[in-house]
């Protein structure tokens with residue numbers, strides 16, 4: 722199985738002062754799939770995400786990217802190998818416009834850690850690609866808008882454009898629709914449906930409708946362990962999942 726996976730984990734664990742937040746997780750992410758990580762609050766989803774992207778070092782276990790051991794590599798190395806995660810809004814610069822954010826991401830070899838400001842001439846090299854990416858995420862009209870003027874959903878779209886600037890093979894999205902109204906949720910689902918072409922998407926997502934519409938495979942975590950894994954329809958009908966997470970009402974539909 723590991724041979725077929727683009728990203729895989731074996732026995733992955735992470736302790737926080739004796740508390741095991743991620744507990745011997747085995748995971749295989751199939752290439753070109755959308756793979757959702759779900760589970761109740763505190764299940765270990767974010768910790769697992771941080772482990773897979775190098776933001777946290779595992780206490781035990783192994784992570785492979787395309788069969789290569791990447792366990793313990795720092796985030797910028799993992800990013801350079803083709804694994805990018807969407808940035809959180811807090812990392813946007815309020816006064817820089819949308820295009821400048823994407824230009825900065827394009828000129829940074831890892832996409833992480835903003836480098837010093839390059840000359841305007843050099844940056845303009847990236848303007849065309851930046852505009853393409855902004856167009857892809859529906860921000861073409863807002864390229865000149867300062868980040869602080871963007872509505873919440875548009876900020877999240879900008880984060881996605883920044884992550885896409887790396888042209889990652891594996892794109893990790895942390896709750897891409899969190900805090901969004903219905904219209905933005907629909908827009909984001911449509912957007913993820915488009916950007917998944919030619920790449921693998923791993924997402925932590927609480928909204929089961931979003932998971933159902935996008936995910937090929939769903940892994941349910943509970944108390945740091947994999948509870949169930951499979952296609953959405955199968956997972957949502959699983960008694961263990963209903964008990965742990967979905968709730969009887971949702972399962973009845």
Ligand SMILES: Nc1ncnc2c1ncn2[C@@H]1O[C@H](COP(=O)(O)OP(=O)(O)OP(=O)(O)O)[C@@H](O)[C@H]1O
Nearest residue numbers: 737738740742760761762763764765766767768769
């Ligand atoms: N830096 C940390 N120090 C101590 N405990 C932590 C740390 N990070 C996470 N934890 C604990 O590990 C467990 C898993 O947390 P994690 O954030 O990974 O869960 P989650 O599934 O992402 O939850 P949520 O859906 O609420 O975001 C929780 O009990 C949390 O309190």
